[in-house]
Amino acid sequence: MRKFFPVEELARDSRFSQINMRQAQADPRSGLVNETVGKRPKTNRLTPDRADASDAARSLMHGIFVGEIQALEGAGRTCHDFETGSGQSTDTVPFALKLDMARQAWDEARHVEISVKLSDWMGSEIGQYAENTVLFEVACSNDPVLRLAGVNRALEGLAIDVFTTMKEFGDLAGDPYLEFCEDWMLADEVTHVKMGSDWLRRITEHDPERRKKALEFQSVVDKIFSFGGTRSDSTESPIGLARRFRELAGFTDTEVEQIAEVSLAALEDRKAFATASLQATDG
Amino acid sequence: MSTTVAPQTFRFVKFDAALTARVADGLVVALGIDRPVCIEIDETTPLARLRADIGDTITIYAESGALEDSKRPREQSETATAINLGRILLRTRDRLLGGFGGAPPDDQLALRQMAAWETYTVGRLARLGLTINQQRWRYNFRNRHGFTDAADAAFDELWSAGGLTWGELEAISSAV
Numbered sequence: 001m002r003k004f005f006p007v008e009e010l011a012r013d014s015r016f017s018q019i020n021m022r023q024a025q026a027d028p029r030s031g032l033v034n035e036t037v038g039k040r041p042k043t044n045r046l047t048p049d050r051a052d053a054s055d056a057a058r059s060l061m062h063g064i065f066v067g068e069i070q071a072l073e074g075a076g077r078t079c080h081d082f083e084t085g086s087g088q089s090t091d092t093v094p095f096a097l098k099l100d101m102a103r104q105a106w107d108e109a110r111h112v113e114i115s116v117k118l119s120d121w122m123g124s125e126i127g128q129y130a131e132n133t134v135l136f137e138v139a140c141s142n143d144p145v146l147r148l149a150g151v152n153r154a155l156e157g158l159a160i161d162v163f164t165t166m167k168e169f170g171d172l173a174g175d176p177y178l179e180f181c182e183d184w185m186l187a188d189e190v191t192h193v194k195m196g197s198d199w200l201r202r203i204t205e206h207d208p209e210r211r212k213k214a215l216e217f218q219s220v221v222d223k224i225f226s227f228g229g230t231r232s233d234s235t236e237s238p239i240g241l242a243r244r245f246r247e248l249a250g251f252t253d254t255e256v257e258q259i260a261e262v263s264l265a266a267l268e269d270r271k272a273f274a275t276a277s278l279q280a281t282d283g
Numbered sequence: 284m285s286t287t288v289a290p291q292t293f294r295f296v297k298f299d300a301a302l303t304a305r306v307a308d309g310l311v312v313a314l315g316i317d318r319p320v321c322i323e324i325d326e327t328t329p330l331a332r333l334r335a336d337i338g339d340t341i342t343i344y345a346e347s348g349a350l351e352d353s354k355r356p357r358e359q360s361e362t363a364t365a366i367n368l369g370r371i372l373l374r375t376r377d378r379l380l381g382g383f384g385g386a387p388p389d390d391q392l393a394l395r396q397m398a399a400w401e402t403y404t405v406g407r408l409a410r411l412g413l414t415i416n417q418q419r420w421r422y423n424f425r426n427r428h429g430f431t432d433a434a435d436a437a438f439d440e441l442w443s444a445g446g447l448t449w450g451e452l453e454a455i456s457s458a459v
Contacts (some may be wrong), residue, residue, distance in 0.1 A: 017354040027356055028295050029329040029347065051394060052331065054423040059353070123419030129353045173426050 003081045007137050010073065015127030016066075021134040021224060028274050043235035046165055048173040056238065057169055058124045064162060065115035066131040071159075072108035074139030074151050075101045082144050087203045090143040094203075097144070100195045107188045114181050121177055138221050145203055149214040152196020154221035157259070159189040160249060161231050164242035186245065193249035222262050229267025233260050236267060286311065286320045295326040296347050298359040303350065306364045307372075313411055314369070314376050316341065322368070324350065333371040334389055337378060343371055366405075366413055373404045382448035398427035399441055399456035406442035417442070428459045
């Protein structure tokens with residue numbers, strides 16, 4: 001069976017339409033460019049009192065659904081792509097790490113099923129929205145430690161923020177299924193982050209250079225997974241930073257502050273990128 | 284009577300003004316709209332809000348997200364164009380035909396009132412043959428009226444209704 005599977009060849013049927021992060025961010029409408037500033041609401045945070053709350057929640061739910069598929073694919077690949085060994089070299093991982101990845105794949109598969117049912121409940125169809133493939137791309141590193149940093153700590157950390165936002169949305173709207181399902185999935189995501197943190201520390205215990213490289217990679221991915229400011233402490237972002245659950249998942253206060261800074265920087269970058277795209281269009 | 288669309292060319296999105304006009308023309312005939320329609324598309328925002336000014340001409344202000352293909356960002360969806368122009372045109376027709384004199388202006392409608400009117404509107408569009416996902420609108424109604432059997436019964440009543448006045452519509456919504 002093939003190893004190191006490229007993102008372009010992920011198996012999807014005709015219902016799905018995929019885009020990458022560059023395409024998503026090149027949309028000049030996405031940023032708060034000068035021409036539109038006065039027309040936007042004061043806060044973009046996803047709450048039921050937004051006029052477009054139902055549609056925004058359905059769109060985010062679909063994003064969760066495709067994210068779970070890619071997380072399943074990523075965890076599965078990490079089980080398969082590397083030989084069993086000590087993990088001290090970049091082409092092996094300990095058997096116990098593979099077991100954790102297998103458990104995670106099992107969790108993600110369950111999350112996919114839950115997400116399909118929630119999407120149906122909210123009135124969405126599979127493939128109704130474009131699938132951004134950035135999540136799987138982060139799971140394609142040749143070093144398993146970078147995958148742990150990128151997927152388990154950055155991606156699953158984002159999942160904590162997203163599920164917390166959706167859980168609060170369900171709670172405020174009085175939607176019993178949404179609140180309940182998001183709470184249970186959130187518990188799994190906290191575990192996935194913790195597994196990533198534990199393995200990263202254990203494998204790089206005597207290799208500070210590799211650890212440094214992994215944490216730098218995580219920082220880059222955190223910025224990417226801020227989706228150009230979609231997740232940050234700013235109320236301009238639909239998704240907030242779930243500080244309490246991140247703490248439970250093993251993030252230190254310093255790490256959470258760093259993610260907060262990176263997320264705000266991503267928001268500013270997106271505004272600048274959108275302005276540049278607009279100028280390029282005009283040019 | 285043909286619909287006019289502005290702008291005719293787009294720089295932020297890949298929309299087709301002629302397609303928009305053709306879809307709107309079909310809706311104007313199907314809904315029995317009695318005056319010219321002008322559609323102004325705001326392509327600078329991906330949001331999906333719609334509003335109408337009613338005069339000798341009906342002017343529809345549509346943000347680009349209302350006409351967009353959610354699978355293919357920045358491209359136009361004929362289905363979304365038909366459903367969303369249909370929603371605003373049918374609400375406009377309700378106001379023109381009478382019985383809705385007591386309805387507040389769109390920007391003063393409570394979220395709950397808007398959800399009830401949307402349900403009544405989209406139910407009628409579905410019976411006209413437009414492709415509508417009823418569950419989407421049921422979810423929207425539940426978000427505004429509660430996740431209860433009583434809310435579902437009110438939704439079903441509004442969805443299948445025709446010829447309601449604003450007072451009747453609001454009474455169904457308020458009873459939940």
